[in-house]
Amino acid sequence: MKTAIIYPPIKKNNEYPLLTQNRQFKFSNSLEVRIYPVVMSYLATMLKEKGHSVLFLDGINMRLSFQKFHDLLDDFKPEVIVLESKAPLMKLLWNYIKEVRTRYPDSKIILTGDHTSCYPEESFKNCPADYIIKGGHYDFIITELMECLGKKSKRLPPDVYYKKKNKLLFSGTGKEYDLDRLPLIDRDLTKWDIYGEAYLYHPVGYIMSGRGCGGSNSFKNFRSSKLRKGKYTTKMPGLCSFCVWQYALWKVSAHLMSPVKVVDEIENLVKNYKVKEIFDDNESGGIWNTEWLKDLYKEMKKRNLLEKVILSANARADSLTDEVCRLLKKLNFRLLKIGVESGNDKTLSILKKDETVEEIKEGIKRAKRYGLIAMLTTMVGYPWEDEKQAQKTYEVTKEIMLYKTHFGDSLQSSIIVPYPGTPLYNDAIRKKWFIVDPKDYEKFDMAHQILKTPIDTAKWCKKIWRIHLHPLFLLKSFFSLRKGQDIILAIRGLISLLGHLRDYEK
Numbered sequence: 001m002k003t004a005i006i007y008p009p010i011k012k013n014n015e016y017p018l019l020t021q022n023r024q025f026k027f028s029n030s031l032e033v034r035i036y037p038v039v040m041s042y043l044a045t046m047l048k049e050k051g052h053s054v055l056f057l058d059g060i061n062m063r064l065s066f067q068k069f070h071d072l073l074d075d076f077k078p079e080v081i082v083l084e085s086k087a088p089l090m091k092l093l094w095n096y097i098k099e100v101r102t103r104y105p106d107s108k109i110i111l112t113g114d115h116t117s118c119y120p121e122e123s124f125k126n127c128p129a130d131y132i133i134k135g136g137h138y139d140f141i142i143t144e145l146m147e148c149l150g151k152k153s154k155r156l157p158p159d160v161y162y163k164k165k166n167k168l169l170f171s172g173t174g175k176e177y178d179l180d181r182l183p184l185i186d187r188d189l190t191k192w193d194i195y196g197e198a199y200l201y202h203p204v205g206y207i208m209s210g211r212g213c214g215g216s217n218s219f220k221n222f223r224s225s226k227l228r229k230g231k232y233t234t235k236m237p238g239l240c241s242f243c244v245w246q247y248a249l250w251k252v253s254a255h256l257m258s259p260v261k262v263v264d265e266i267e268n269l270v271k272n273y274k275v276k277e278i279f280d281d282n283e284s285g286g287i288w289n290t291e292w293l294k295d296l297y298k299e300m301k302k303r304n305l306l307e308k309v310i311l312s313a314n315a316r317a318d319s320l321t322d323e324v325c326r327l328l329k330k331l332n333f334r335l336l337k338i339g340v341e342s343g344n345d346k347t348l349s350i351l352k353k354d355e356t357v358e359e360i361k362e363g364i365k366r367a368k369r370y371g372l373i374a375m376l377t378t379m380v381g382y383p384w385e386d387e388k389q390a391q392k393t394y395e396v397t398k399e400i401m402l403y404k405t406h407f408g409d410s411l412q413s414s415i416i417v418p419y420p421g422t423p424l425y426n427d428a429i430r431k432k433w434f435i436v437d438p439k440d441y442e443k444f445d446m447a448h449q450i451l452k453t454p455i456d457t458a459k460w461c462k463k464i465w466r467i468h469l470h471p472l473f474l475l476k477s478f479f480s481l482r483k484g485q486d487i488i489l490a491i492r493g494l495i496s497l498l499g500h501l502r503d504y505e506k
């Protein structure tokens with residue numbers, strides 16, 4: 001069947017929505033954030049391998065006009081159309097899906113993504129979608145669903161919502177999928193080279209070493225019922241109450257691919273696409289599992305890939321022991337994107353981060369002592385934090401940024417958004433923190449104040465972003481510039497920073 005996987009080029013005030021593979025959503029001035037949608041790319045590849053004809057059309061990151069976007073879609077004549085959802089875009093998506101239905105009346109429309117996964121009823125009510133997929137394994141699920149649509153199978157796969165005689169039906173609770181069964185991503189089909197972010201060397205390839213956050217991998221506060229057998233398991237998956245993918249897509253669990261499988265993707269990107277850097281966009285990388293890292297090292301060494309490519313990943317600070325940092329350096333890791341979230345222990349405890357501020361500071365500083373680059377993610381606007389606590393987050397972030405600064409150290413600062421489907425969203429309803437209607441999803445776009453807070457969130461976000469312009473930070477970054485390509489990275493980073501600063505001037 002002719003299947004179009006599409007991201008319509010919706011824009012608001014001339015700004016692009018950060019939709020693909022973004023946990024935190026906003027419309028942004030920054031043109032530098034184009035994150036590769038890994039799961040959608042697996043879906044495209046699996047469908048192609050099954051003999052379907054696939055159009056992968058990311059109108060947002062291709063910066064297409066609607067005219068051009070529809071010309072391409074019309075040429076293709078899709079029989080099946082797949083879209084990804086996100087709370088702040090829902091109204092626009094529902095309207096767009098109505099238009100799609102008129103344009104392609106006989107097509108089947110499938111919705112994926114964290115929002116519809118949690119709230120399928122409202123999308124069936126507001127738009128003519130045919131199927132909604134629950135959870136994040138929609139590459140496996142849609143591939144199986146297509147067998148049904150093509151009449152090769154009569155049984156719907158689990159985790160599919162659909163409508164019959166105006167009733168919402170569900171095909172049953174999902175099974176576990178073996179990530180090692182995934183194919184090698186077809187990078188050409190999915191236009192890999194249009195993607196990248198300001199802080200990564202280009203050309204950059206994206207992978208996901210697994211799905212779900214391995215958490216602190218300790219029994220510190222919680223004994224997980226999700227304990228799985230085998231070597232690459234977690235004793236305690238990530239539980240952060242704001243982490244929308246962990247709840248909506250991964251059902252609070254963590255699964256890693258085998259290192260052999262991950263190295264297959266790495267090898268393909270290195271040998272066939274000559275990438276300079278590979279970013280592992282799994283929730284907290286595979287870094288929480290030392291055994292997995294050791295096996296990854298052995299496999300990279302066996303295939304003579306060490307030193308051939310730079311690796312970067314998401315990580316939790318408390319995973320960064322001396323042993324892990326040494327392994328990461330041996331694997332040629334460069335940058336780690338690490339959640340600080342807040343400089344206050346009370347906040348970390350409310351968020352169920354399962355780390356203290358001291359542990360976060362110590363983990364990141366240790367990684368920096370080993371020469372790893374840190375990209376920090378911070379948030380402000382928690383209903384229980386006042387100016388004093390926002391100042392503490394600023395101070396902690398500044399302290400880490402100025403500690404053994406290397407060129408490339410950076411940060412992101414955003415406003416806390418309790419996305420529907422997370423425990424934080426439910427807390428916000430229960431504790432009456434919302435100052436807008438919790439169903440007014442359009443306002444969850446970081447441009448609006450949606451939670452009670454005594455602070456000016458835009459001012460604090462901007463103040464934290466501006467740590468990049470601290471004289472000491474600039475000086476230390478400048479004197480640690482090593483390669484010519486760092487200059488390109490610096491220019492791109494500066495342009496991106498200006499874009500982000502403009503985001504908070506609205």
Ligand code: SF4
Binds near residue numbers: 213215283284316353
């Ligand atoms: S540590 Fe990061 S990835 Fe893991 S649950 Fe918390 S926010 Fe999500």
